[in-house]
Amino acid sequence: MNIANKITISRVIMIPIFLIFLLVPMHLGTVPIWHAHVPVSQFIAGIIFIVASCTDWLDGYFARKYNLVTNFGKFLDPLADKLLVMSAFVSLVDFHYIPSWMVIIILAREFAVTGLRLVAAGEGDVIAASKVAKWKTTFQMLAIIFYLFNNLPFGLNGFPLADILLWIAVIMTIISGWDYFYKNREIILKSK
Template identity: 85%
Template sequence: MNIANKITISRVILIPIFLIFLLVPMSLGTITIGGAEISVSQFIAGIIFIVASCTDWLDGYYARKLNLVTNFGKFLDPLADKLLVTSAFVSLVGLDLIPSWMVIIILAREFAVTGLRLVAAGEGDVIAASGVAKWKTLFQMVGIILYLFNNVPFGWGGFPLAQIIMWVAVIMTIISGWDYFYKNREVLLRSK
């Protein structure tokens, strides 16, 4: 197994650790960051999420730089991303930190695009991630991080950056979903 795939697997392994610190009640106390109070366990979960998110960039970097692109990596990398982001979003809804309708739109798009990719794969086509989808993922991850850290440091003046970033992420999610289906409409038309 190459280094890129090992990094991707590490992202999958970090997901349950992230969820334990975020969701399991722990008496680790609280810390104050810029006037905002956050539980130590949520802070640790935020750090773990950042590390896991960075592995997404790192595995891709090594795969391209060292020519380590494998079918296993093509399968596991987007799956690991979806597992990480989905688990974070569902947890944030459960903690009443993010509106559920936003997460429903995001998850619906993920399921729809995954279905499109499966249909394409059944016909021997591969649908690569688009530029819009990569930006969508970046906005989603930044939004999650801001929510995990209670919008610090932007919450000091009441500036709702986390909410703004999530609105952008939802809009980018809708645009990227439309983009995938529009550019790959012939896959669906052929499969009738």
């Protein structure tokens, strides 16, 4: 197992730790940030999410720089992203931070693209993440980070940066879903 794949696996391992700090009631106080307060457990969850998100860039860097691109990595990297991002989005819906319909659109696209990847795998093809999908994931992760930190420091003056990032993420989600299906339509057509 190469270093890039180990980094990807570490992202998967961080997900339950992130969820424990985010979802399990812990009365650890608050962290003052820019004249506002974030619960300590949510703050720790946010830090874990940031570290896990950075591993997405790091595994890709090692894979490309040292020619460590493998089919396992092409499969696991987007799956690890989906697990991390979806667990965070579902949690944020539970906290009433974001509307469920936006997460449903994101989830639907993820399931559809995963289905496409499974069909491609059955045909012996591997569909790697596209550039549009990478931008989509970046905007999703940024939105989640700002929600986890209560949109600080922007929330203090009423600027809804987290909401704007989420809207961009939803639009990019739709565009990247269409992009995957359009570029890989032959796979679907030949599997009929």
